[in-house]
Amino acid sequence: MSEGEIIGSYIVPVHPHTYLVPEQNPGWTNLRAAFDEAALRIKNSEADLLIIYSTTWPSIIGHQIQADPNPEWVMVDHDFHDLGSIPYSFKIDAEFANAWNEANHQRGLKSRTVNYYGFPIDVGSVVALKLLNPDNAIPAVIVSSNVYANRSETSVLAKACLDVVRSTGRKAIAITAMSLSNRMFTENIAPEDDKIHSLKDDEWNSKILELVEMGRLEDVGQLSRTIQEQIRVRKVVAFKPMWWLSAMNDNRNDLTGEVLAYEAIHGAGAAVIHLDPTSCGTGDKEYDEDDVEYFHGDRGVLESSDLETTDMDDSLEEIDDELIVEDNGPDLWEPTTADGSVNTESAPKPVGAYPHARRVGDLLYLSGVGPRQALDNSIPGGPIHDEDGEPLDYDIKAQTHAVIDNISRILEEAGSSLDQVIDVTTFLVDMKRDFQGYNEVWAETLGQIGPTRTTLAIRALPTPIAVEMKVIAQLSE
Amino acid sequence: MAKGKIVAGCIAPHPPHLVYAENPDQNEPTSEGGWEQLRWGYERLRESISAIEHDVIVILSPHWQTYVGTHFLGLENFQSLSVDPVFPNLFRYHYDLNVDVKLAKQIHDKAEKSGLSVKMMENPDFRVDYGTITTGHLFNPKWDKPLVVISSNRSTDYYSPEVMQEMMIELGRITRETIEESGKKAILLASNSLSHRHFTTEAEIPEDMSKEHITSHAMHLWDMRIIDYIRSGQTQRILDEMPEFIEQAIAESDGGGLSWLISALDTPEYPAILHGYGTIIGTGNAVVEWPCYKHEGESQ
Numbered sequence: 001m002s003e004g005e006i007i008g009s010y011i012v013p014v015h016p017h018t019y020l021v022p023e024q025n026p027g028w029t030n031l032r033a034a035f036d037e038a039a040l041r042i043k044n045s046e047a048d049l050l051i052i053y054s055t056t057w058p059s060i061i062g063h064q065i066q067a068d069p070n071p072e073w074v075m076v077d078h079d080f081h082d083l084g085s086i087p088y089s090f091k092i093d094a095e096f097a098n099a100w101n102e103a104n105h106q107r108g109l110k111s112r113t114v115n116y117y118g119f120p121i122d123v124g125s126v127v128a129l130k131l132l133n134p135d136n137a138i139p140a141v142i143v144s145s146n147v148y149a150n151r152s153e154t155s156v157l158a159k160a161c162l163d164v165v166r167s168t169g170r171k172a173i174a175i176t177a178m179s180l181s182n183r184m185f186t187e188n189i190a191p192e193d194d195k196i197h198s199l200k201d202d203e204w205n206s207k208i209l210e211l212v213e214m215g216r217l218e219d220v221g222q223l224s225r226t227i228q229e230q231i232r233v234r235k236v237v238a239f240k241p242m243w244w245l246s247a248m249n250d251n252r253n254d255l256t257g258e259v260l261a262y263e264a265i266h267g268a269g270a271a272v273i274h275l276d277p278t279s280c281g282t283g284d285k286e287y288d289e290d291d292v293e294y295f296h297g298d299r300g301v302l303e304s305s306d307l308e309t310t311d312m313d314d315s316l317e318e319i320d321d322e323l324i325v326e327d328n329g330p331d332l333w334e335p336t337t338a339d340g341s342v343n344t345e346s347a348p349k350p351v352g353a354y355p356h357a358r359r360v361g362d363l364l365y366l367s368g369v370g371p372r373q374a375l376d377n378s379i380p381g382g383p384i385h386d387e388d389g390e391p392l393d394y395d396i397k398a399q400t401h402a403v404i405d406n407i408s409r410i411l412e413e414a415g416s417s418l419d420q421v422i423d424v425t426t427f428l429v430d431m432k433r434d435f436q437g438y439n440e441v442w443a444e445t446l447g448q449i450g451p452t453r454t455t456l457a458i459r460a461l462p463t464p465i466a467v468e469m470k471v472i473a474q475l476s477e
Numbered sequence: 478m479a480k481g482k483i484v485a486g487c488i489a490p491h492p493p494h495l496v497y498a499e500n501p502d503q504n505e506p507t508s509e510g511g512w513e514q515l516r517w518g519y520e521r522l523r524e525s526i527s528a529i530e531h532d533v534i535v536i537l538s539p540h541w542q543t544y545v546g547t548h549f550l551g552l553e554n555f556q557s558l559s560v561d562p563v564f565p566n567l568f569r570y571h572y573d574l575n576v577d578v579k580l581a582k583q584i585h586d587k588a589e590k591s592g593l594s595v596k597m598m599e600n601p602d603f604r605v606d607y608g609t610i611t612t613g614h615l616f617n618p619k620w621d622k623p624l625v626v627i628s629s630n631r632s633t634d635y636y637s638p639e640v641m642q643e644m645m646i647e648l649g650r651i652t653r654e655t656i657e658e659s660g661k662k663a664i665l666l667a668s669n670s671l672s673h674r675h676f677t678t679e680a681e682i683p684e685d686m687s688k689e690h691i692t693s694h695a696m697h698l699w700d701m702r703i704i705d706y707i708r709s710g711q712t713q714r715i716l717d718e719m720p721e722f723i724e725q726a727i728a729e730s731d732g733g734g735l736s737w738l739i740s741a742l743d744t745p746e747y748p749a750i751l752h753g754y755g756t757i758i759g760t761g762n763a764v765v766e767w768p769c770y771k772h773e774g775e776s777q
Binding site for chain 2: 057058059060061062074076078079080081082084085110112114116117118119120122144146148183184185186187188233266
């Protein structure tokens with residue numbers, strides 16, 4: 001079986017006008033024609049799965065994935081109920097939904113599937129599936145948009161999805177059901193009076209479309225917070241579908257973009273956009289955000305008393321470091337800076353007088369790296385004991401992922417990368433308990449690269465962690 | 478025709494957990510209980526209300542979210558299955574409710590004349606939101622009184638809490654005047670929580686009360702501040718502090734229900750009855766009654 005891939009992406013509007021009453025306004029007619037064109041392209045592609053991220057399905061407990069193989073109902077929009085009803089009967093790829101859910105858990109996300117008779121599929125998903133997949137020829141999967149999710153959580157959601165797409169050999173189409181500017185007129189208007197709510201919204205929409213047409217999806221993703229601030233009503237869901245869609249496309253800036261239509265629906269910016277993964281040959285990625293592989297932001301609100309410090313949403317992402325530095329062991333030191341030293345603020349501070357790494361010739365020797373986080377000294381997966389030495393439950397997989405993330409950051413600072421690692425010595429404080437979990441994470445990550453490895457059991461480490469790695473890597477030429 | 482009146486006004490929050498915990502026949506999932514403090518609060522509210530004669534229940538629900546004005550259910554009966562899109566594991570409720578369309582239309586018409594953007598919802602396929610169903614069930618499990626159901630206009634999101642309050646204070650006044658003109662006795666329900674910061678994880682057993690608490694001390698302080706005002710008859714202060722409350726406690730009163738209720742009750746200065754307070758998945762919830770019938774004729 002060949003590895004699966006995303007063979008195309010679409011951005012489509014959410015409101016029911018394009019399905020129910022396209023004839024009432026030339027712009028809606030135009031959008032409907034664009035939907036029809038997109039449907040034709042999908043039909044003529046090799047697609048065997050449609051993946052929808054819908055902004056009109058908010059969730060609170062992590063993300064939810066539709067897993068009813070054949071959901072049926074009649075959808076009526078909460079606002080535009082006077083336009084009519086939309087009966088639906090969809091074909092959902094429940095097997096994929098369940099696999100995605102499991103992949104989410106593997107990457108540290110909270111998620112669950114929903115499979116309940118009568119579950120109200122949201123208007124954005126209904127319109128997208130009715131128009132893009134009118135014959136139900138291609139099975140679909142739908143995921144919610146978590147109201148509290150930040151960029152890392154949303155990106156990891158996409159990466160977990162890609163894990164399953166690739167491992168199952170799917171040829172998938174990624175779809176975001178969303179508005180551009182989402183400010184609607186707050187009064188009833190005649191269809192012929194529809195237009196983008198304001199010139200400012202129109203100008204921002206045009207900028208987004210310009211970037212997307214140049215294939216610069218990741219740039220749009222990185223502008224997401226600015227766009228949200230400028231042209232979006234707060235509601236419950238930010239402009240986060242672009243984070244998801246960009247991650248679904250490996251955060252690329254060189255896609256081939258085409259705007260099939262851009263019009264207003266009751267004042268909101270509505271566009272049908274096709275993004276082809278074929279490189280357009282241009283695009284310069286300025287990647288200034290962490291490329292997160294594993295979601296460490298389990299807020300743990302049911303277990304932790306540090307609620308204010310761990311329970312964050314988009315508006316609270318800028319956290320004062322000093323407020324949340326956790327007491328996880330001995331005092332922290334500034335790394336030493338002898339010749340050849342390599343240090344980075346994105347790795348945890350040392351617990352003694354040593355650097356993060358040191359260059360010798362074309363080799364890089366790293367000091368022992370644990371899972372502590374640079375930002376707040378917290379330990380993903382939790383510390384192994386409390387301040388009194390009482391044992392605590394912890395997640396060895398989360399700790400191991402965090403160690404490897406920290407190693408990756410130090411290597412990148414030195415101009416190397418994870419795939420340049422040639423030898424690793426791992427120290428576990430509880431071999432019997434933790435070897436299997438550690439070994440699984442290893443197999444998914446460094447095991448794919450193939451460095452030599454030695455794993456030792458030791459009695460303790462200076463901080464309340466379960467795993468530490470000592471790494472030797474080659475420096476990139 | 479005798480002059481109609483509002484005989485009571487209540488804050489009647491709608492987390493579906495409360496219905497789930499009760500195991501009514503209409504709800505498919507079953508539980509081992511949970512959230513008793515609030516459910517006992519609802520019991521006390523029902524007992525308190527039982528002696529009050531009333532013809533209709535008017536609910537403003539923050540989970541019927543409308544962006545184009547305020548909407549009113551406009552058909553006489555709705556029957557269907559309500560599945561909570563956020564907590565479908567807890568709430569799949571078979572409902573059958575009647576609407577006082579005449580009163581709904583009268584409020585709608587008067588609001589329209591006053592310049593508010595309004596619409597009647599007359600699509601028979603429409604599913605009533607789970608907030609309305611939950612509050613309706615908890616307040617009146619027999620479902621033997623007709624409802625007027627008002628949507629939540631999201632003007633806080635579109636404009637600001639101040640604009641929302643202007644609109645809801647106007648809608649509250651219109652609701653009161655229309656009820657008086659109708660000759661009916663009405664109970665008003667604002668279906669909203671107070672602080673509204675959720676946990677983002679759910680306990681393995683949702684009704685595991687060892688996991689339930691307010692999400693943060695700041696939320697608790699805000700809830701207690703608002704409850705103090707409620708219990709001491711300082712409703713004008715609630716209106717005055719509403720923008721800060723909404724911003725800092727992410728309060729569900731952003732949907733307009735509490736402002737509408739206070740306005741409809743003519744900004745009462747007498748103490749309300751706190752029947753119960755508790756948290757649900759971290760949010761703060763109070764069951765409150767303003768016993769208007771005891772204070773008829775009092776100047777506000």
